Amino acid sequence: MDQTRNDADVAFIKALAELLNDNELSELSVKREYGENDSLNVRVSKMVAQQFVTAAPAPQSAPVPAHAPQAAAPASDAGATADPAQHPGAVTSPMVGTVYMAPEPGSANFVSIGDQVSEGDTLLIIEAMKTMNHIPAPRAGVVKRILVADGSPVEYGAPLMIIE
Secondary structure, eight states: OOHHHHHHHHHHHHHHHHHHHHTTOSEEEEEEEEETTEEEEEEEEOOOOOOOOOOOOOOTTSOOOTTSOOOOOOOOSTTOOSSGGGSTTEEEOSSSEEEESSSSTTSOOSOOTTOEEOTTOEEEEEEETTEEEEEEOSSOEEEEEEOOOTTOEEOTTOEEEEEO
């Protein structure tokens, strides 16, 4: 590879990074063909700081909206961690998409805090590229925390809920 092409590739990658920031994208992937057996594959991505909002449980007399994130009472045991993604019972997103807590609008959520789930039970749906992907429980247990709201976007690896 000659120096001119190398400089052009570096400029191209910098331009992609600027495009990523200017358009508030989290990832961009491009393949640049130079010839039959010569190409440049570039994937530019940035880490987006995750903010998790948890709300105190609503009083028994007031219903909780289906789209609101749910939170369990503060855990006082040693297994509780500040970062939900590091919790041993964390269920993380296997893809980028939009979360749906119920099978269809207006119906009951798949799970709620305190529900007992078996391995393979559907916890929620993540829509990615117009495909509804059912996210199964990786293990049996009790849903302790729900960390996402209905209709919210999620990134790959983002914690969705805690099952203990």
